[in-house]
């Protein structure tokens with residue numbers, strides 16, 4: 001088990017570079033399954049989930065070459081297996097993104113049904129209902145989703161309405177529809193920048209996708225897709241996390257290689273709170289925090305509103321703000337696991353269903369903490385940076401899933417943080433903690 005040891009109280013200062021977006025890289029890697037030709041992806045973040053996705057692609061027969069650390073050349077010319085096994089899906093839910101491409105190109109796919117996770121039940125019923133509308137036969141067998149295209153082997157374009165905005169659902173269907181017969185329309189589609197990035201890649205591969213980034217996406221099916229080369233967009237959540245890190249430590253950071261327009265809602269909210277954020281150029285932000293922070297309410301909602309993936313980090317920041325902030329989580333039903341850890345550091349937080357009220361400012365004190373999911377871990381790191389004394393965060397494998405070398409990046413701008421590799425000598429009852437099912 002690895003831990004982070006943080007000694008808080010240092011203002012961050014310097015320059016940090018943002019990595020590629022994990023949530024864009026994952027569907028783009030899955031999209032390579034739609035073609036027998038090579039798809040080259042640049043700017044992939046070097047994080048655990050990308051390694052897992054690569055393993056999935058290789059396990060089912062694709063070849064993945066890595067000429068450079070952040071470039072993958074994926075060729076799915078000889079697919080032998082048409083499934084994402086439980087072993088992979090349980091560590092990364094985004095493996096369900098294999099379903100759309102496999103079903104569309106080969107007419108069959110088997111994906112283990114992801115269970116609930118730390119932040120909610122997270123079903124994929126909307127994906128499955130939409131595949132059925134495209135003519136697929138979808139059944140559940142021994143915990144697996146087994147999907148087959150209609151007799152002719154090809155999905156049939158249809159108009160689909162998602163009852164709820166789903167990011168990976170939109171991506172899965174968008175990919176499936178590229179090879180369907182006729183026109184597919186996705187209504188109430190997710191508008192996240194990662195959707196637009198995926199659509200851009202698909203169009204480079206020869207797909208006909210229009211309207212990505214809006215609530216209505218039209219996909220005209222084509223016979224086959226070819227190879228393409230594509231650079232993944234910067235990670236907006238990593239960007240937001242570093243803005244929060246500068247703010248919470250009253251630091252001064254230049255954040256480069258980012259795309260500020262992808263996190264306008266976060267920037268607007270943090271400016272309201274008193275963080276000074278200046279766009280130096282289209283890919284660089286300057287963040288500092290000379291003033292007292294003022295508490296402001298926030299509600300998480302699908303893009304372009306405030307992202308649920310920034311909620312935990314925002315909560316950590318609100319512990320340092322003057323006044324009370326109400327944080328409403330509308331996307332996931334159980335996404336306040338970080339609150340109890342922050343309370344152990346002295347934060348004043350009360351939870352009522354999907355609403356959390358944080359009153360500050362509070363002088364946090366370092367404590368041993370347990371990370372429960374990816375973004376919750378980031379929130380605990382932020383709290384550790386401002387707490388007095390030592391904070392030890394256990395189960396940092398959660399953060400490694402989505403943040404590229406976060407401790408190295410933070411150390412380079414002045415944080416006192418180190419990764420501790422513990423040899424497991426504790427009795428089995430303590431050492432063999434079951435891994436929480438990973439989620440995002």
Ligand code: UD1
Pocket residue numbers: 023026093094120121122123124125126127128164165166167168169302308309331332333440
């Ligand atoms: C993606 C992101 C995750 C982010 C989330 C919301 C990736 C790999 N992950 O997750 O970081 O937090 O979007 O912005 O891109 N739902 C259903 N049925 C479905 C699908 C979803 O009820 O079939 C519900 C979910 O339980 C949740 C809500 O819809 O309450 C949104 O989920 P969704 O947008 O699908 O999240 P993910 O795509 O899994």
